[in-house]
Amino acid sequence: MNKRVCIIRSDDGCSDSRVQKTIYTLSKEYDVFLLGWDRSQSGEEYTRKVKIYDKEYNYVLIPEAARFGLGIKSILFPMLRFWRRLYKYLIDNSESYDYIHSVNFDTIVPAFRAKKKLNKKIVYDVFDYYADTYNAPKLIKSIIRRMENHYISKVDLTIICSEERIQQINGSHPKELIVVENTPLEMPVESDFKIKSGGKIKIAYGGMLVFDRFLKEQAEVISSRDDVEWHVAGYGTLEDYIKDIASKKENIHYYGKLPHEDILALEMQCDIMTVLQDPNVANNKYSAPNKYYEALKLGKPVIIGNNGSLYKQIEQNRLGEVIDIINEPVKNSFNEALDRLIERKDEWARIENEAKRLYSEKFPWSKSEKILLDSYSKLS
Secondary structure, X not given: OOOEEEEEEOOOHHHOHHHHHHHHHHOOOOEEEEEEEEOOOOOOOEEEEEEEOOEEEEEEEEEOOOOOOOOHHHHHHHHHHHHHHHHHHHHXXXXXXXXXXXXXXXXXXXXXXHHHHHOOEEEEEOXXXXXXXXXXXHHHHHHHHHHHHHHHHHOOEEEEOOOXXXXXXXXXXXXXXXXXXXXXXXXXOOXXXXXXXXXXXXXEEEEEOOHHHOHHHHHHHHHOOOOEEEEEEEEOOOHHHHHHHHHHOOOEEEOOOOOHHHHHHHHHOOOEEEEOOOOOOHHHHHOOOHHHHHHHHHOOOEEEEOOOOOHHHHHHHOOEEEXXXXXXXXXHHHHHHHHHHHHOHHHHHHHHHHHHHHHHHHOOHHHHHHHHHHHHHOOO
């Protein structure tokens, strides 16, 4: 009988591409199910089936109503209720899993309590370092940072998404630390999804609709031009804004929340991708966004901001345009980058070949898959 893994994510985690890759990869050697938080309602826990690529998994959801994107104060009490119910579920269902795979600080607290009580192995997957995620008073941030570093030091295995994150978790002392890149699975995209195109140059964005991705700035630039169109999928704080502007502008198309394979299909049908994140959000200084790796794998020219370190590979290999999002108005920089990239249209074939080569040499998922499975095998 295979060992069993319970992966815990504090939202509708099956739509998260990193969660999908983790589930799919671990299921090659383990029986895996997902435990999540349904924030749309309150009620009794329930189980549904989710399909990820060619496999089905059980997805247990704990409904506890909480709104997205309103800061740590609005989510505190719903999260505490979720923690209480999550801990109870792990205790009451301890025979259904051998390993706990906890994603982010908002699941590690009850998961670690259950681990100690049941003597289970626990993995902490740091998608985002929590103290650098929300705007909160310095005292609260300091408390969260100390707590998160404590858990990183106590769990059996810690996973981060880039080497840069080692600096971010400075102060912790992980027993075992690995880097699992945010690269896409090496599988063909199986999707019938089709975009609505007016025949113009197509720009893709699929992901969280939040302020720190400069989506309003991009929307304003694109809506003012007649040579490009924007194809957007996702959900989050800016969903109503994106819906509204898409209803008014013929060159902006919003497709709602899509499964990851459909987002990849959307990106494949577009010409340009964007990777813009506000460097004033501390987590973004160490980010390794999915969109960066997806652009390389799909061979798409990219417009990327000059924060972190990933942009340097775009700059060195001339795989797109790097814009100054630290010292310059983003609207102006983005608009000018679009002009330059369109002028370079005869280079797009070279960019496609170079980007795919860089991806296959440096970032194939097979490398991260081996690291993940090898590390899990040492937990036994």
